[in-house]
Amino acid sequence: MTRCCSDSRNRTAPGAWAAITLLAAVWALTAIASVAAETALPPMHHGVVFFCPEQPDEAIRQLETIKRDGFDLLKFASWVWTLPKPGSDLERNAQAVLDWCDRNDMAFYLLHNIQYGSPGEGGGLDDQVLSPEKSLPLLEDWVRVLRGHRSVAGVILGNEVGPSLGSPEQAPALWTQFRQWLAQEHGSPGQVDCRRYARQCFARFYGTLLDKGLRTALGDLLYGSKTSLDPFLHRVCRAMSVTCWDDALAQHPLWRIKCAADTIGKPLFNAELHLYHDTYQFFPSPEQSRYRYFTSALLGEYLTASFAWGQWQKPEIQQVHAATPGILTDLRRLQQPLCRLAQAYQRADLAALVTESNYYRPGIDDEQRHPLALLYAHLSALGRPWRYLLENDLDTMTGGTLVVWSDQLTPAVATTLTELPAAVQILAVGALPTSDEYARPLPAATQRALKARLRVMPLAQLASTLTPAPNLPDEYRSVGTVAYKWWSQERGHFQYAVPYCLLEVRQTATAEGTLVAVVNNTTEPQAAPPPWPAQAKVEELTGARETDGLQRLTLRPLEVRVFAVKPDR
Numbered sequence: 001m002t003r004c005c006s007d008s009r010n011r012t013a014p015g016a017w018a019a020i021t022l023l024a025a026v027w028a029l030t031a032i033a034s035v036a037a038e039t040a041l042p043p044m045h046h047g048v049v050f051f052c053p054e055q056p057d058e059a060i061r062q063l064e065t066i067k068r069d070g071f072d073l074l075k076f077a078s079w080v081w082t083l084p085k086p087g088s089d090l091e092r093n094a095q096a097v098l099d100w101c102d103r104n105d106m107a108f109y110l111l112h113n114i115q116y117g118s119p120g121e122g123g124g125l126d127d128q129v130l131s132p133e134k135s136l137p138l139l140e141d142w143v144r145v146l147r148g149h150r151s152v153a154g155v156i157l158g159n160e161v162g163p164s165l166g167s168p169e170q171a172p173a174l175w176t177q178f179r180q181w182l183a184q185e186h187g188s189p190g191q192v193d194c195r196r197y198a199r200q201c202f203a204r205f206y207g208t209l210l211d212k213g214l215r216t217a218l219g220d221l222l223y224g225s226k227t228s229l230d231p232f233l234h235r236v237c238r239a240m241s242v243t244c245w246d247d248a249l250a251q252h253p254l255w256r257i258k259c260a261a262d263t264i265g266k267p268l269f270n271a272e273l274h275l276y277h278d279t280y281q282f283f284p285s286p287e288q289s290r291y292r293y294f295t296s297a298l299l300g301e302y303l304t305a306s307f308a309w310g311q312w313q314k315p316e317i318q319q320v321h322a323a324t325p326g327i328l329t330d331l332r333r334l335q336q337p338l339c340r341l342a343q344a345y346q347r348a349d350l351a352a353l354v355t356e357s358n359y360y361r362p363g364i365d366d367e368q369r370h371p372l373a374l375l376y377a378h379l380s381a382l383g384r385p386w387r388y389l390l391e392n393d394l395d396t397m398t399g400g401t402l403v404v405w406s407d408q409l410t411p412a413v414a415t416t417l418t419e420l421p422a423a424v425q426i427l428a429v430g431a432l433p434t435s436d437e438y439a440r441p442l443p444a445a446t447q448r449a450l451k452a453r454l455r456v457m458p459l460a461q462l463a464s465t466l467t468p469a470p471n472l473p474d475e476y477r478s479v480g481t482v483a484y485k486w487w488s489q490e491r492g493h494f495q496y497a498v499p500y501c502l503l504e505v506r507q508t509a510t511a512e513g514t515l516v517a518v519v520n521n522t523t524e525p526q527a528a529p530p531p532w533p534a535q536a537k538v539e540e541l542t543g544a545r546e547t548d549g550l551q552r553l554t555l556r557p558l559e560v561r562v563f564a565v566k567p568d569r
Helices: 022-031 056-068 089-103 136-145 172-185 192-216 231-236 254-263 288-297 315-321 324-333 337-348 364-369 369-382 389-396 411-418 444-453 459-465
Strands: 002-005 045-049 073-078 108-114 152-157 221-225 245-246 268-273 303-306 350-356 387-390 398-406 422-428 456-457 478-488 493-500 503-510 515-519 524-527 536-540 553-556 560-568
Touching: 022 136, 022 192, 022 364, 022 493, 045 056, 045 108, 045 192, 056 387, 073 089, 073 303, 089 108, 089 136, 089 515, 108 136, 108 172, 136 152, 136 192, 152 387, 172 192, 192 221, 221 268, 231 254, 231 387, 245 536, 254 288, 288 324, 288 337, 288 515, 288 560, 324 337, 337 503, 337 515, 350 389, 364 369, 364 478, 364 493, 369 459, 369 493, 387 389, 387 524, 389 411, 411 444, 422 459, 456 459, 493 503
Parallel strands: 045 073, 045 303, 073 108, 108 152, 152 221, 245 268, 268 303, 350 387, 350 398, 398 422, 422 456
Antiparallel strands: 002 478, 478 493, 503 515, 515 560, 524 553, 536 560
8 A cells, every 4th residue: 555645417318218127216216315315225135146056956955055144136147058948957947046036035137148249159240249139039048937037136148248349350241330330420430439339339239139138028127238337338238227247356446336336327236246266366355345345335336246156165265255144234234324325425516527538548557547546536535425427417517516637528528518507616637638539639719618617737736626524634635555456367466556545434414413434445454533523422333332532433454434423412
């Protein structure tokens, strides 16, 4: 960990998603609820990735253990070569699992690996991606098996897939269509065009399967594809009613989760949470598990499936897993305060603008310089609610403060910025944007309007320009980097640096007082004065440690503590 000191909703795009589930509707309503109505909570389910045994009796035995361990969600894995054909063993096993889930209130999600970009798995770029209806037969057996089961909560198509066009040699027909699209758009290809067209292909492929193969037969469930947290991709995927992703390693930069939760407008589901495993090294610990579950909930994510049931047998892994049932019990007990904090931040009048230019960056080694990661650290050091705002929704900003750190803007976004109401204060970090997404200069008139409308400042000045939470001790305003681990085939495991407010306060006013969460984002113990008035009446919601008259608040490595602070006695 390195340290330095800082200075002392989403509107649905036109043509609303054709079918949004009842669960997603509850989610959207709670995101805009008033303090008085905050008792309406979004669904919270935490479960496991499940590879079904070959014998129904063994499957049921494992399900009973899964339930005893505190899980209430099952993500059932399937491939295009493992279809539950009539009379097959897989059909019998799947029916036994579904019947058990119906009786035991276990939310069932099917992960069916129809892979975008893979010719052998129903998603060839020059085949099914161009004609998605060709892959509809891959859904028919599962639709027959799933229909009528009350436990079925959703279907996920594709595992760790993402939009791509391949190469002209791999997919000549797709590239012919891409060139035709380019000619209609503007005629000059660039990386941004490849990305935008690939997103459209991805959305059309899975959208066809979801709408024609699943939604018409199973009704409005949570439908998605397990891909990245890219908010621009998920906004294009209008047939999807849940944002599915996975983290690859438990140490995942929180700014990316917050960015998705703040901007996409759909439930967030980490459908492959990597906390511990017998074979793969995820650098596990009970502290890491608790940190991930609690910080995800604080950011607005309430659905997870831990990878993978049956692969936690080594003694050292069992020891880490033994803490999980207690963590999940605490998490569910604290669902209301955690959700209230997440909702308050998603409604904040302080926002950081997310553009295509500042979201997509070269690679993981650039994380400590990523504008949105640095803004996560510095805005969190204010100890007050703030959110990310997608450029698509810029015209919904009617007051408050908008922070812009993007060296490129589309002409439309640049114009919208200059036309925002005077009640919106706009701060530009570093320099004024002067070019469009193709690195071409913005029109001179637009540049002049931006110069007149935006106030430019260095990052170091941002914290002193914005108003922090009242009486926030300096210890909660310290910004630095935390060492995270990653893996690649070329480098093996390696470290990279992620910017954070090292000891972070999240708080929001409620009818009863103030909810306060204190998060230690480091792997070292931390201590600081309490972030509330000395005479306040305080109840810790995460434990039974003494709080009255406390002079120093201590946090263990990666600890999250939540408090209810009532007015002075």
